[in-house]
Amino acid sequence: MRKYFEIGKINFLNYINYFGEFFFKALFILLILFIFVNIWKAAYAGKAVIEGFTIAMMMWYLLFTESIVTSTSSVIKEVNKEIQGGDIVYQLNKPYHYILYHLSRALSYRAIGFVVTFSMGAILVWIMVGGFNFNLLSIPAIIIIIALALILDFFMIMSIALLAFWFEDTNSFRWVYDKFLFTIGGMLIPLEIFPKWLSNISGVLPFSFVAYYPAKMFVNFNVNELLRVIIYQIGYIFIFAVLAFTIYHFGSRRLNINGG
Amino acid sequence: MEAKKIIRFIWEYFKINLQSAMDYRTNFITQSSFMFINDIVWVIFWVIFFNKFPIVNTWEFKDLMIMYVIIDSSWGLTGVLFGNFMNIAETVRDGQLDFYLSLPKEELSHLLVSRSRYDAWGDLLFGIVLAIIFLPLHLYLLAILLVIISTLIVLAFAIILGSLSFYIGSSVEIAKQGIMGVLSIASYPFSVFKGYAKFILLTLIPAGFISGIPVNLIKKFSWNWFLLMILFTIILWVVALVLFKKGVKRYESGNLINIRV
Amino acid sequence: MEESIIEVKNLRKIFKTKHKEAGFLGSIKSIIRPDIREVIAVDDISFKIKKGEIVAFIGPNGAGKSTTIKMLTGILYPTSGNAVVSGLIPWNKRKKLAYNIGSIFGQKPQLWYHLPAIDTFNLFSHIYDLDQKEYKERLNYLVGLFELKEIINTPVRKLSLGQRMKCEIVASLLNKPKILFLDEPTIGLDIIAKQKIRELIKELNQKEKVTILLTSHDTQDIERLCKRIIIINHGKIVYDGDIDRLNKKYLKNKIISIKFEDPFKGIDLNGVKIISSEKYSADIEVNTEKIPIKKVIDSLIKKYNVLDITISNTPIEEVIANIYKQK
Numbered sequence: 001m002r003k004y005f006e007i008g009k010i011n012f013l014n015y016i017n018y019f020g021e022f023f024f025k026a027l028f029i030l031l032i033l034f035i036f037v038n039i040w041k042a043a044y045a046g047k048a049v050i051e052g053f054t055i056a057m058m059m060w061y062l063l064f065t066e067s068i069v070t071s072t073s074s075v076i077k078e079v080n081k082e083i084q085g086g087d088i089v090y091q092l093n094k095p096y097h098y099i100l101y102h103l104s105r106a107l108s109y110r111a112i113g114f115v116v117t118f119s120m121g122a123i124l125v126w127i128m129v130g131g132f133n134f135n136l137l138s139i140p141a142i143i144i145i146i147a148l149a150l151i152l153d154f155f156m157i158m159s160i161a162l163l164a165f166w167f168e169d170t171n172s173f174r175w176v177y178d179k180f181l182f183t184i185g186g187m188l189i190p191l192e193i194f195p196k197w198l199s200n201i202s203g204v205l206p207f208s209f210v211a212y213y214p215a216k217m218f219v220n221f222n223v224n225e226l227l228r229v230i231i232y233q234i235g236y237i238f239i240f241a242v243l244a245f246t247i248y249h250f251g252s253r254r255l256n257i258n259g260g
Numbered sequence: 261m262e263a264k265k266i267i268r269f270i271w272e273y274f275k276i277n278l279q280s281a282m283d284y285r286t287n288f289i290t291q292s293s294f295m296f297i298n299d300i301v302w303v304i305f306w307v308i309f310f311n312k313f314p315i316v317n318t319w320e321f322k323d324l325m326i327m328y329v330i331i332d333s334s335w336g337l338t339g340v341l342f343g344n345f346m347n348i349a350e351t352v353r354d355g356q357l358d359f360y361l362s363l364p365k366e367e368l369s370h371l372l373v374s375r376s377r378y379d380a381w382g383d384l385l386f387g388i389v390l391a392i393i394f395l396p397l398h399l400y401l402l403a404i405l406l407v408i409i410s411t412l413i414v415l416a417f418a419i420i421l422g423s424l425s426f427y428i429g430s431s432v433e434i435a436k437q438g439i440m441g442v443l444s445i446a447s448y449p450f451s452v453f454k455g456y457a458k459f460i461l462l463t464l465i466p467a468g469f470i471s472g473i474p475v476n477l478i479k480k481f482s483w484n485w486f487l488l489m490i491l492f493t494i495i496l497w498v499v500a501l502v503l504f505k506k507g508v509k510r511y512e513s514g515n516l517i518n519i520r521v
Numbered sequence: 522m523e524e525s526i527i528e529v530k531n532l533r534k535i536f537k538t539k540h541k542e543a544g545f546l547g548s549i550k551s552i553i554r555p556d557i558r559e560v561i562a563v564d565d566i567s568f569k570i571k572k573g574e575i576v577a578f579i580g581p582n583g584a585g586k587s588t589t590i591k592m593l594t595g596i597l598y599p600t601s602g603n604a605v606v607s608g609l610i611p612w613n614k615r616k617k618l619a620y621n622i623g624s625i626f627g628q629k630p631q632l633w634y635h636l637p638a639i640d641t642f643n644l645f646s647h648i649y650d651l652d653q654k655e656y657k658e659r660l661n662y663l664v665g666l667f668e669l670k671e672i673i674n675t676p677v678r679k680l681s682l683g684q685r686m687k688c689e690i691v692a693s694l695l696n697k698p699k700i701l702f703l704d705e706p707t708i709g710l711d712i713i714a715k716q717k718i719r720e721l722i723k724e725l726n727q728k729e730k731v732t733i734l735l736t737s738h739d740t741q742d743i744e745r746l747c748k749r750i751i752i753i754n755h756g757k758i759v760y761d762g763d764i765d766r767l768n769k770k771y772l773k774n775k776i777i778s779i780k781f782e783d784p785f786k787g788i789d790l791n792g793v794k795i796i797s798s799e800k801y802s803a804d805i806e807v808n809t810e811k812i813p814i815k816k817v818i819d820s821l822i823k824k825y826n827v828l829d830i831t832i833s834n835t836p837i838e839e840v841i842a843n844i845y846k847q848k
Contacts, residue, residue: 024433024434024437025437028437028441028444031441031444031445031465032444034457035445035448035452035453038452038453038454038457039448039449039452042313042452043313167286167287167290168284168286168287169287169290169291171291171379172290172291172294172295172298172379173294175294175295175298175379176294176297176298176301179298179301179302179305180301182302182305183301183302183304183305188305189309193309193312194308195308198308265650268647269647269648272643272644272647273644276633276636276640276643276644279636279640280633280635280636283635283636283676284635358591358596359629359631361595361596361615362594362595362596362619362624363619363648364616364617364619364620364648364649364650365616365648366616370648512596512597512598512612513597513598514534514536514588514591514597514598
């Protein structure tokens with residue numbers, strides 16, 4: 001267990017060096033925030049609250065989801081390259097598991113990404129729409145939910161990335177996954193905006209536990225919902241972790257049989 | 261004579277790219293169809309949103325659909341014909357430009373046409389499908405013209421960002437993000453933007469000219485805006501070519517920060 | 522006196538590189554006060570190559586070989602000096618020159634991987650604006666010469682390395698280049714493929730008088746193909762002349778490898794050194810300036826029952842290594 005922490009730490013320090021990269025990604029988010037503040041202003045057109053959200057809450061919601069989702073590391077690209085290029089065989093020889101290795105790297109990267117994006121975006125959002133009633137006591141819970149969301153996202157992405165054992169280019173699968181996160185995952189707009197039938201379905205799919213629920217908890221903390229969200233997150237993490245490990249198992253076997 | 265040669269050149273490359281795609285069949289089909297699905301999901305999402313908030317200022321639902329016709333067709337066309345448009349920075353950074361320089365064809369166009377992005381075929385197809393459903397027949401000619409101009413804008417913008425790698429090290433990510441950024445913004449309804457925002461989208465980040473203005477022109481044609489769009493395209497191309505050519509001179513002097521000897 | 526097709530005069534290339542220290546502070550420093558160092562990659566070299574020559578252009582990695590070739594093909598501007606290749610100044614008339622030259626970089630294939638070679642050939646015919654009728658004739662000729670009829674319609678990825686290399690060479694010859702730059706053309710090939718490629722290159726050179734500049738780490742390539750060798754090290758030319766002269770000038774040694782029937786008990790002659798020996802065999806170095814080979818062999822045969830004997834020159838690597846060491 002310790003070794004994964006060390007891997008995470010070394011990557012953390014490494015990535016601090018790549019501050020520039022985070023900066024530019026965060027700039028992109030500012031752009032999206034900017035677009036949406038225009039869209040929402042038009043949508044609100046005088047109304048104070050829509051489906052329980054003030055316009056301020058809506059923007060902070062968006063900032064939060066963006067900070068989670070777009071902090072993604074280049075896991076897919078790396079895994080694709082490693083599997084396609086055959087470099088993975090060197091990883092297979094190391095005394096740590098390939099997936100967990102990537103997990104610790106991804107988490108350290110995304111933690112920084114989240115902080116940088118959120119901090120930069122917070123300034124802009126504050127200027128544009130002001131603040132909202134944030135429950136400070138919810139911070140520990142929020143941190144846990146963020147961590148679980150990142151881990152869940154990781155395992156879903158990893159499952160897709162590992163398909164590189166069979167498919168030449170897994171990027172296209174990733175795009176569709178992203179789109180699902182953006183839409184039914186509630187990244188762009190909270191599920192309340194959708195027609196009832198859609199928000200019901202989306203609310204139980206794993207995507208919403210990466211973006212919607214964490215962000216909803218942030219802007220409108222509900223201690224009654226807390227346990228349910230965390231249990232679902234852990235449950236889905238378990239499912240996708242098993243999926244990822246299974247794909248990896250069959251994939252690396254295939255590699256050994258075919259000799260790369 | 262020159263023009264004939266260039267068109268022949270693009271055509272020959274297009275054929276060979278197509279052959280490669282057929283040979284690489286599963287990859288081609290997967291990427292293009294997933295991109296198609298990608299585009300469907302995106303459009304459906306916005307349909308739902310605008311069902312709840314019919315607020316696109318002066319735009320109606322059909323205008324939004326036409327916007328997607330334009331953006332998906334031009335983005336798709338760029339990727340199909342000039343598939344390396346997002347890889348300029350990488351090519352320069354990795355010294356791959358040498359290959360194109362050592363051949364008797366103009367290196368920028370050669371670099372651009374030597375690949376066809378499979379995902380772009382999905383975008384292009386989607387744009388065409390949407391056009392069949394939502395675009396009235398009498399507007400086809402105008403739409404095609406606008407798509408071509410829009411493609412030129414995307415291309416010029418990509419060349420400008422890609423050429424940064426001649427001048428700044430490790431700008432590969434900036435270029436990619438920048439190009440994707442413009443695509444993103446151009447995928448949102450332009451009519452919501454006012455004031456400063458609108459200005460920026462018609463200058464620094466030309467998303468407005470890529471998708472927004474074409475829709476407005478199709479809604480109600482205005483010679484002023486049309487000529488402005490053409491003027492903008494020309495200026496952008498001048499900047500792009502100057503930046504690229506000057507960059508190549510730098511490359512040839514071998515003094516790039518990241519050149520490998 | 523035949524005119525030179527490549528003429529290089531006092532060519533110099535200095536690179537300016539930014540030297541950046543590691544770490545965060547280093548990055549800050551390099552923005553405020555950049556440490557720009559000059560690297561002299563090519564230091565005042567001059568040489569002439571005549572039409573039809575096959576010249577080996579070798580040197581250790583980083584010696585300035587690729588830089589020189591890049592300047593000769595016009596991809597790089599020199600810092601100072603001149604070069605004229607096929608009547609053109611390469612960096613001024615790169616595109617025009619490109620029509621007349623061909624290049625193969627052993628490690629960077631030109632052929633499209635998933636398609637049959639014929640498709641790349643056709644594409645090249647358009648890249649080089651070849652007249653289609655002439656192109657077809659030329660293609661048939663080359664395909665016949667290289668015996669590729671069976672394989673040009675097979676996807677390149679399914680070909681063996683040797684077959685791929687032959688196709689690569691054909692691709693670079695379609696435009697009837699006057700000069701061919703070959704970089705590691707036989708890398709990774711088996712012995713038979715190597716020999717075949719060398720034969721073909723030689724034949725082409727004889728038939729069409731293609732001038733060839735060969736870079737190779739394979740000394741057999743050099744010995745079999747080239748009469749002349751230019752050795753470059755630290756950006757300077759350290760040798761430019763005949764290969765035979767190289768052998769004769771720098772080392773007069775020959776190596777005899779012998780197998781005996783009886784145990785080997787040594788040999789005592791002036792100018793003879795035992796490099797290695799085992800119970801029934803030995804490698805002996807003979808300094809032919811001090812003692813003729815015949816005498817050594819006679820002496821060995823008198824003393825022992827010789828089963829097998831091989832006489833070879835000092836490997837050219839050693840010759841070259843000695844030159845590197847000296848300079």
